[in-house]
């Protein structure tokens with residue numbers, strides 16, 4: 001066993017080593033098999049107890065490591081799963097970092113610097129450290145504990161999808177799944193002083209929709225009344241003018257209510273009764289693209305095409321829309337809303353990719369679920385100054401693949417970030433303090449104990 005100080009130094013050295021192994025995922029160049037070997041060997045060497053104490057289910061599967069710490073209980077209840085990914089996004093603008101992004105430099109202020117410090121090699125190191133500690137203290141889980149690490153999360157998560165397919169085949173269902181998601185943030189909500197622990201209860205799903213107009217190709221010298229580009233342009237303008245309605249649903253209401261006590265009157269009253277005053281809240285949130293995105297499904301035009309020659313009218317013009325579907329909507333709901341906004345039969349709206357079942361809705365965690373309540377209690381214990389606030393996370397995570405086979409999926413990383421720190425994720429100067437890393441390990445130790453004692 002290590003003293004607290006020794007543990008802090010030890011974990012930061014491990015994280016520093018993990019950062020030095022470049023595991024950048026890009027669509028065109030996924031993590032190479034060499035880097036994959038290297039990071040897995042590194043984890044094995046850094047956390048020998050975990051690899052000795054858990055059964056290795058798959059290391060050879062493309063891009064995912066899957067370990068199971070088996071219970072000795074007969075006929076155990078449903079297992080729990082902890083997810084992490086060991087790949088990172090790129091750090092192309094390395095020159096604008098204080099310290100080179102793949103150096104894993106530990107600075108004099110006690111921070112481990114580098115790509116993946118937060119997203120999410122730090123989280124993975126803390127998780128493995130927690131399991132190590134429990135195994136070495138002879139803790140026996142009452143259910144199986146799965147540890148699943150993707151190596152291609154940043155480019156779609158095929159590795160974890162393969163793990164999920166296998167679990168589905170075996171009929172495994174989870175009681176709790178814990179993954180990255182939100183953080184404990186400070187100073188990003190106007191008027192809210194204390195840090196806010198945003199516990200991710202749901203995430204948006206992604207789809208791509210092609211909006212196009214077909215017509216007769218012809219010579220530019222004799223334009224018709226409705227050239228395809230003009231019709232498409234009108235559709236784009238209408239889509240922009242008529243986004244979906246902002247709605248304060250149960251998750252949003254719970255978020256406002258959790259913040260209410262920190263506010264002064266009359267603001268406090270509005271937050272305490274968010275559904276009653278939903279028009280006040282939606283008007284205020286509508287001013288910020290970030291805030292309002294949490295209250296509705298969105299569509300954004302990202303790619304456009306049509307025409308290739310300056311004197312020829314094209315026979316088709318098209319735009320691709322990136323959809324972020326709020327859990328209360330189905331893909332069909334959003335496509336219908338797009339068609340209603342466009343209000344023009346000449347415009348074709350087709351789904352390119354998206355949720356398998358276009359009628360399905362997203363999964364939102366239960367605010368009275370035992371996993372959420374446990375996480376809430378432990379957050380309050382570890383971060384007594386923080387408000388616990390259930391939230392919808394803006395990004396997508398590997399845990400979305402578990403929604404069908406888990407009672408509860410919680411997306412949360414127990415690390416405090418000040419307002420500007422959020423931009424480090426996928427940005428420059430990503431770092432975590434040695435103290436926060438050790439605290440995260442203690443948090444996971446406690447959480448595993450609470451979930452599987």
Ligand SMILES: [Zn+2]
Nearest residue numbers: 085119120180
């Ligand atoms: Zn991540």
